[in-house]
Amino acid sequence: MSNLEQTLSIIKPDAVERNLENEIKEIFKNNGFLIVKEKKIQIEKSEAEKFYKVHETKPFYSDLCAYLSSGPIVVMVLEKENSVLANRELMGATNPKEAKEGTIRKRYGISIDKNSVHGSDSVENAKIEIDFFFKD
Numbered sequence: 465m466s467n468l469e470q471t472l473s474i475i476k477p478d479a480v481e482r483n484l485e486n487e488i489k490e491i492f493k494n495n496g497f498l499i500v501k502e503k504k505i506q507i508e509k510s511e512a513e514k515f516y517k518v519h520e521t522k523p524f525y526s527d528l529c530a531y532l533s534s535g536p537i538v539v540m541v542l543e544k545e546n547s548v549l550a551n552r553e554l555m556g557a558t559n560p561k562e563a564k565e566g567t568i569r570k571r572y573g574i575s576i577d578k579n580s581v582h583g584s585d586s587v588e589n590a591k592i593e594i595d596f597f598f599k600d
């Protein structure tokens with residue numbers, strides 16, 4: 465049965481800074497994802513705080529929000545069958561050191577905080593995150 469889904473992907477500042485935007489987009493396309501919306505933006509720390517609100521009690525929350533707002537990011541809506549899970553698999557583990565061979569974070573991630581990409585973790589959160597960046 466067909467289950468076409470959309471998920472939110474972000475190419476984070478560490479990857480944009482290293483000019484990896486096109487390379488990472490090619491990986492998504494080569495893995496069957498359609499980039500249906502995209503924009504390159506820089507957000508305020510206050511916006512990052514809203515986006516990462518689920519992590520507000522974590523010790524790394526402030527650094528995480530400062531980091532996401534530290535430079536340009538590329539925000540994309542990706543579409544594919546079961547795209548939420550497919551994107552999580554393609555990204556790899558949060559910590560690049562634990563990410564499997566062939567994943568984006570294994571290939572490009574520098575550290576657990578500078579891990580190059582974000583991807584929604586559920587269909588429900590994908591909808592919330594897509595609205596966050598693309599609702600007009």
Ligand code: IDP
Pocket residue numbers: 519524528557558576577578579581582583585
């Ligand atoms: P995810 O990005 O794989 O979904 P989350 O647990 O949702 O991982 O964490 C959001 C982001 O917060 C991670 O991508 C990473 O950049 C950062 N992060 C997660 N855990 C840590 C940590 O222990 N130290 C520093 N940063 C962290």
Ligand code: MG
Pocket residue numbers: 583585
């Ligand atoms: Mg997450």
